[in-house]
Amino acid sequence: MKRGYTRIPDAVTAHALRIGVVAGETSGDQLGAALITALRERSPDVEIRGVCGPLMRAAGCEPLADAHELAVMGLVEVLAHLPRLLRLRRRLRQEFIAWRPDVFIGIDAPEFNLGLAARLHAAGLRTVQYVSPQVWAWRTGRVRGIGRACDLVLCLLPFEPPFYAQHAVPARFVGHPLADQIAMDFDRGAVRRELALGERDTVVALLPGSRRGEVARLGPDFIAAAQALATAMPGVVFVAPMASPDIRALFEQQCAAGGEGRIRLLDGQARAALQAADAALVASGTASLEALLCRCPMVVAYRLSGMTAFLLRALRMVRLRHFALPNLLAGEALVPEFFQEAVTGANLAGALQAQLVDAGRRRVLEARFRAIHAQLRQDGAVRAADAVLELAGDRP
Numbered sequence: 001m002k003r004g005y006t007r008i009p010d011a012v013t014a015h016a017l018r019i020g021v022v023a024g025e026t027s028g029d030q031l032g033a034a035l036i037t038a039l040r041e042r043s044p045d046v047e048i049r050g051v052c053g054p055l056m057r058a059a060g061c062e063p064l065a066d067a068h069e070l071a072v073m074g075l076v077e078v079l080a081h082l083p084r085l086l087r088l089r090r091r092l093r094q095e096f097i098a099w100r101p102d103v104f105i106g107i108d109a110p111e112f113n114l115g116l117a118a119r120l121h122a123a124g125l126r127t128v129q130y131v132s133p134q135v136w137a138w139r140t141g142r143v144r145g146i147g148r149a150c151d152l153v154l155c156l157l158p159f160e161p162p163f164y165a166q167h168a169v170p171a172r173f174v175g176h177p178l179a180d181q182i183a184m185d186f187d188r189g190a191v192r193r194e195l196a197l198g199e200r201d202t203v204v205a206l207l208p209g210s211r212r213g214e215v216a217r218l219g220p221d222f223i224a225a226a227q228a229l230a231t232a233m234p235g236v237v238f239v240a241p242m243a244s245p246d247i248r249a250l251f252e253q254q255c256a257a258g259g260e261g262r263i264r265l266l267d268g269q270a271r272a273a274l275q276a277a278d279a280a281l282v283a284s285g286t287a288s289l290e291a292l293l294c295r296c297p298m299v300v301a302y303r304l305s306g307m308t309a310f311l312l313r314a315l316r317m318v319r320l321r322h323f324a325l326p327n328l329l330a331g332e333a334l335v336p337e338f339f340q341e342a343v344t345g346a347n348l349a350g351a352l353q354a355q356l357v358d359a360g361r362r363r364v365l366e367a368r369f370r371a372i373h374a375q376l377r378q379d380g381a382v383r384a385a386d387a388v389l390e391l392a393g394d395r396p
Helices: 025-042 054-059 077-099 110-122 142-149 160-165 177-181 188-194 212-232 245-257 270-276 286-293 306-314 325-330 345-357 359-376 380-392
Strands: 018-023 047-052 062-066 103-107 126-130 152-155 171-173 203-207 237-242 263-267 279-283 298-302 337-339
Touching (some): 018 025, 018 077, 018 110, 025 047, 025 103, 025 380, 062 077, 103 380, 126 380, 152 160, 152 380, 177 286, 177 359, 177 380, 203 212, 212 345, 237 245, 237 270, 245 263, 263 270, 270 286, 279 286, 279 345, 286 325, 298 345, 337 345, 345 359
Parallel strands (some): 018 047, 103 126, 126 152, 152 171, 203 237, 237 263, 279 298, 298 337
């Protein structure tokens, strides 16, 4: 057992296995739901409570708060929400310390979860960070704090554990649950029929983000890109899966303001849209990985507030040449990516058009995407559950 933990006598710990969890936003809810399902298969009586979204609640997590409360990004943007977030973290710390879970799992949301994990760890609880923060990309010094706060980091990407090993922080590659959930092969024609799309249509999917801040910054340029592409390639069909009713309402307002009425909005159905599309324009993050797993050529965009971007550049906090997950996994510029002021309708439309017309490039991407899919397909939720149970000393 790590760092001098004292095993409490069995008579005192006769309760069912207890897992505390805090997940941030949609992607964290997806990861958490898969993990909870795997934990329940191995330990049916496990008690799970914490910050969760609808998928985790359906899987059996007792909610202490909703995951959307953590859906804040950027250095500057967090400041406006800081008092509320600190109050929430203080309440969760008190509730978890009183409840004494066998393991606390922070799922993504590292700025929130690592601070909470440090306090819980100091109180004698075992702690796990599920999804490594991008310490290998920026603010590398954070790795020391992660080592002090966490007993284990569960990594979704294969290049992450070697980085942690350099700093003597226990980390394990478990694979990415999305790679397990998305089939290696699928019937594109059947997906198109499901979405009422023509077999010969040229389809472009637009995914401007799952967070309101993302869509506020990227939506107008995504719409401008669709307008420019429609002018260059008449007949292109645009579909835009919306992550939530709130996001849909915002994007509808942006379409109306931009005079764009050709984009067909979908409620959810991101995976189907990506499997049906010939190319996609996506906000950087999990959506770009999902596009890869759906074999969809893509253009990736990322924009922060002007002040956050200025600080990142001025302080030289970013250490990577690429930010799009497909490019990081491939180790090269596999798909076009645009950051900050380079995110314009014209740039995005030009890159999308190139993806649509180059059949040879599409075949190369298909093969590379398939190889990466196989590498990430590790039954990730099961491996993560096994690691948690091993840490809890409750492996069946």
